[in-house]
Amino acid sequence: RKEVEQDPGPFNVPEGATVAFNCTYSNSASQSFFWYRQDCRKEPKLLMSVYSSGNEDGRFTAQLNRASQYISLLIRDSKLSDSATYLCVVRVRTGGFKTIFGAGTRLFVKA
């Protein structure tokens, strides 16, 4: 089993749709959680951190359920420019800390 698993995708949605990305992690020593965005042939960029209380940034909402070891990202009113791969990232305490990336879910937003 992978340490961080995401929906395989791709997701194809029309502009204006609401999209939900799911992610599960297997290591209970996971301490912190992030969503990154990666455009085609570009580097990953931090989209948002994920907090236990849930957090929102404009059209983006991230939630964390530690009991279920589950993280989600919701994009409302999707734009063409939201088309990218969304990476779920978990930081695990292993003596120090190790950063583990999910394989990503690709999103295509179409006009």
Add this chain to the structure above:
Amino acid sequence: NAGVMQNPRHLVRRRGQEARLRCSPMKGHSHVYWYRQLPEEGLKFMVYLQKENIIDESGMPKERFSAEFPKEGPSILRIQQVVRGDSAAYFCASSPQSPGHTDTQYFGPGTRLTVL
């Protein structure tokens, strides 16, 4: 304030040659991480370095791969005797402090290695 810089951006090597990938962290950052991304896959951690020290190399293949971060100059990821399976995007990231659970890693644009 320049971001993380990597060069070359594209590198083509024939099987058996050596590949050298360079990474200059953001100004003020002393922690460097190397990741490899195979096509259609997520990033896989390779190695974490501070100046003149390898802190965690648990993701590095046991043979042919090495990394350094000298006191002066960029971090170098070296791949000796490359094989076709080494073809991938190699990303470097830097952070200003030890990897506590909340620190942010800033990524460079990557080096795309193609082995013919």
